Amino acid sequence: LPFPIVLSGTVQYGFGRGGKDLGCPTANLPDESITPMSSVTQTGVYYGYAQISPEKNGQFVLSEKDRGVMPMVMSLGWNPFYKNERLTAEIHLMHDFDSDFYGHEMKALVLGYIRPELDYTSREGLVEDIETDKRVALKSLARLAYEKFKSDPIFDTTQ
């Protein structure tokens, strides 16, 4: 098994495709940060942990409560905007942040796969599945064998 997979990069602006309306904003990584995922070509939903760097342009601008290692769900898919030739990773952190964090460094540890990508005919169906994904992720992460990953050396637990 290829897990854990480490991803890191600066959070990019996406197309604002309603992630926030669905109650599920997803932070986008730049293309080159996704290379480590090429060992698993399966598109779909993954889970793990992620952390946002508190600083941006040399200044500490992230609330203290927002600086921890958070459980996350990640969607990996072929981006229709790039004629499906480009793989995109979008990460939803399960935490209520005080502010956006575009331009901040994000580190993620991908620990497992939840399900393949699905096509949705209704918004309700999509929202329901996202809620299920979050529950599955939290349940998996609660297993004893995963405890150590929350304090993995890639994360900064001193801040």
Ligand code: ADP
């Ligand atoms: P975009 O298309 O720009 O990615 P989204 O609606 O998906 O727009 O919102 C993502 C942005 O929301 C992130 O880049 C980040 O700055 C902010 N954000 C706030 N809370 C979260 C969260 N819990 N998980 C992910 N991103 C969040």
Ligand code: MG
């Ligand atoms: Mg997004």
